[in-house]
Amino acid sequence: MSWLRFFHRQRLDDRVASDLQFHIETETEENLARGMAPAEARAAALRKFGNAAFVREEVYRRNSLGALDEIWQDLRYAGRVLRQSPAFAATAMLTLALGIGGNTAIFTVVRSVVLKPLDYRDSGRLVKIAEFDSDTPFVPETVDFTTTYDLRAGSRSFENLSLEMRASAALVDHGEPELIDGLRVNYDYFRTLGVDMQLGRDFRPDEDQPQTRREVILTHGIWRRRFGGDPRILGRQLSLNDSSFQVVGVLPAWFRPVPHAGGNLVPEMYMPLGYALGESDACRGCQHLQLIGRLKTGISVERARSELNSVMAGIVRAHPGDYARGAAIAVTPLREYLVGGVSTAMWILLGGVGFVLLIACANVASLVLSRAAGRSKEMAMRTALGAGRARIVRQLLAECLLLAAGGGVAGLLLAWGGTAALAAFAARQLPRADEIRMDAAVLWFTLATSLLTVMLFGAAPALRASRVNCADALKDMGRTTLGRTHHNLRNLLVTAELAMAFVLVMGAGLLGRSFLHLLDVNPGYDPHNVLTFGVYVYGPRYQRKPEAELDYYRQALTRLRATPGVESAAMVSTLPLADFDRRGFHIQDRPLANASDAPFADVYSISPDYFHAMRIPLQRGRAFTAQDRRGAPRVAIVSESCARLQFPGRDALGAHVQIGGRDDKGEWLTIVGIVADIRTHSLDSRPNMEAYLPQAQDVNFGYNLVARTTLDPLRLLNAAREAFLSVDRTQPLFHPRTMEQYVAESLATRRFTLVLLALFGALALLLAAVGVYGVISYGVTLRTREVGIRMALGAAGGDVLTMVLGQSVRLAAAGLIAGFLASLALTRFLGTLLYEVHPTDAVTSAAVALMLAAVALLSSYLPARRATRIDPMTALR
C-alpha cells in the first residue's frame, strides 16, 4: 500500500464503483441475452457478483492507513467529549498551561543565557585567559603585558591572543561633557572576536604602538545616540580627554561587548592599546589587562591550557623574582567565564519549574481519573459493543492529547508574556539578559514537554480506565465501589504532589533565609542615605597638577557640605561593591625572599571625612586630617583584619609599610589608625585586608563622591551635581547611585533566583492545595452512603469531620515525610546559593512542614464540612 493512495482514496473509490457497475451491467446484459427476464437477469448478476458494497469497502480500507484514520476519528470524538465538559477541559488546560508555560519561559532564559553560543563568529573557540596564583582563592581575571608577550611567543594553540583594558574618557564634542566608557584593545581584538566593521575599518598593527594611538572605533549604539547615525562620521576628529582621536570604524548593531564579570562597564568606544615592552605599565606583575584568545581549529581548551601552563612554568623559571610560587594560567571557555556564575541558579530554576510541571500533571491525572470513574459506564458500553482495550486506551489518550495541546498553546502564550517579563526583570541581574528570546529550539522544547505531559498524566488513568468489568459496571453505577482503586491512585498522586511542593518550598525557604542572612550582614559601613557619583578630572588645568585636582574636590565638597540635607561628604578612589584596587602590602621589617609573595590589600585613596561619611568605625589611632597633605610624613590606615593578620603579636599602629611595590630607598608609610573591616567584593565574601591612604598623598585616577544625607539621597542629586559643576563646568559627573543601590545590585542574581523559586513554590502550593481538595472532596462523594449510615447510627458531625480530616492528615503526613526525604537528597544542589544556612536546615524544614500541613488541612476542611451536612435520609435512599 503506498502512502500516497491514502490521500486520493476517494478517487480510487469512484473508480472501483464504476468498475463494479460495469461488471454487473455487462453480466445483466448477458443474462438478458440468455433469455432471462430483466429483474431476474439483474438479480442473477448480483448474486454471481457477491457483496459489492463489501468489495468497495475492502478496497477502500486497504487504501487507508487504518491507524491514521482511527486517530483522526479519536481526536474528533475527543473534541466533542471535551466540549461537553468545558469546566473540566478548562481546568485541566489551565493547569497544564501554567506548568508548560513556566517551563518554556525558564527554558528560554536558560537557553539564551547559558546554552546558546555567544554571538561572535565560531564563539566556541573563544577563551578567557588569566594569570593566577594557585595559592590564593581569588578568581583569575587579569594578565600583564610582558607575560602575555612571552605566552604569545611560546604557544601554538591560538590564532590570536588579544588584550584589552578599561579606558574611559571625557567626550566634550558638543555641549555637555560626557564620560564615555571605553576599552583600549590590541589591534587584532575584533579579528579575535570575529567581528567585521559596519562602517570603516579595523585597527592596523602600526596603530597599536605607544605615542601613535590616535584612532577610535565607535559602537553602533553611541554612533546613533551621540552622532545621530551620521554616515560621514569616518575621519571625524573627536576630542577625548583633550586629545584628538580620529573615528576609523563603526561596529555593527548586533555586536555586544564582551561583558566583564562583576563590572557594570559597557564600553561604547575602542582605542588601540598601545603598550610596549619596557614601559612601566607593561611590567611583569602589572596585572591589569584582560586577555581573550581564539583557539586554532581543532585545538581543545585542555590542550591550550596545558600548553600555556608549560610555557608559564618556563617564564617563571626565567624570572623567579617576578612571580608567585603558585603562578599558573587559567584558560576558561569565554561563555563559561561569562555565565558560569549564574548557571547553577539557572539549572536550579529549571529543575524547580520542572517540579511545578510534575505537580500540574499529577493534578490533571487526578482530574482525569475522577472523570474516568464517572465514565466507567460509557467504557463498559463501548467494550460491550466490541471496542478492544487498545481502542479505549487510545480514545482516552486522544482526549489527553487534546488537553495537552490546549495546555501547550496556552502555555506558549503564557511563556511569551512571561519571557518578556523575565527579560525585563533580569535586565540588570543576569549576563546576556538582552539576548533572551524564544526561538525554534524553544518551540520544540514546548512540543516535547506537552507530549511528555500526555504520557505523565494520561497513561496511567487511561490504562486503568480501560480495565473495566462490563457486567459489574453496567449493572449499577450508583452502588459501585469501582472508585476505590482509582482512589488509591489519586491518593498516591496527591502524596507525590505534596512531596514535590515540600521540596520546592523548602528550596525557596532556604534561599529566602540566605537572603535574609545577607541583608543582616553588616558590610562594615552604613549604606543607607549615601549618595554617590563618579567624578572624572581631565584637561590641562589638572594634568600633572595634583594640587589643582585636590583643590577642585575640596571646593566642591565645601559647597556640598553647606547644602541643607547633607551631613557629611568625602571622596574615595573606589566604591566598595562597585570596584576594587588591589595592591601589594609590604612591611618594612619583614623583607620577603620573593617580592611577589607579598600579601594583597584592597586600597582606598580617601579624603579626610570618608570614615565619618561612610560610618566606618575607627577602632584605634586616628583618622586622616587635612594635615596629612603632600610633603607631610606619609601615613596609612589599615583594617582590623589587616592589623591582626599581618602584625601577629605586635601593634600595627606605628608600623612602617609600603603599598604597591617595595622600594627600600623610598619613603615608608606609618600606620596611624585601625578601622573596622568592610565587605569590599560582595556581602557573602569574607572581608579581605583593606588599606587606606590619604587622597592628598596618593592622588588616584578618578574619584567617587560619597555624601551622607539626612533625606532621600537621590533628591539631593541635583544640588550635589551643582556643587561640583559650579567649581568647574567642564568636568563630567557620572553613574549617580545610592550606596543602597550598590548593595541591592550585588544581591541581584540572588534576588532573581529567590523571587522565581518563591513564585514556583507558591504555584506548587496552590496546585497541591487544589489536588488535596479534589481528592478529599471526591472521597467524600464516594463515601456519602457510608457517612449516611454512620450518621444514622448516631455519629455526630464532629465525628464525621474528624474522619474526613483524618484521611487528609494521613495524606499530608505521607506527603510531608516523602517530601522531607526528597529534600534531604535535593537541597544540597542549592550549594553555593546558600549563605549561612545548611541545606537540611531543621528550622526551615519544620516551618515548611507546618505550612504544608496547614494548607492540606485547610483545603480538606471544605469537603469535610460538606460531609457533616450529609442528610442520612437522602444518602441512604
Next chain:
Amino acid sequence: MEYNSKRPMPTPNKPEGDLLQGTLDMLILQTLVLGPAHGHSIAHAIERRSDEILQVEHGSLYPALYRLEDRGWIASFQGTSENNRKARYYRLTPAGRKQLALETSRWERLVNGIGRVLRPAE
C-alpha cells in the same frame, strides 16, 4: 498468500472450488497472457477455461485486480467494451509475466508433490 486481511472476507454463498488467494492471482495473470481484458471477461475466461469447475465469485476478483496493479504486475487503462461501454482494461506488465512464470513453476512443483503423496506407486 502474502495478502492477509485481518477481517475475513465474508462469502455469503461459498461456491465450490473456492480459490486460494494466491491461486486467483496466478489465474488472473495467466488469463491476461492472451491480451488485455476487463474484469468481467477475466472472470468468465477463468470459468470457461476451467470447464466451469472454478467458480469465481466475481466480487472477489476486484480486490485481487487492484492488489496486482499495486504490485505492478498488471496495468490498467480506460477502453471501450464490446457492448460499447467505458470499461477499465487490464494488461500484463513485464514484471507480471515474470511473476506468472515464478508462480506457475511453484504451482507445478506443489501439484507434483501432492500427486506423489496421493499416488506413491507411480
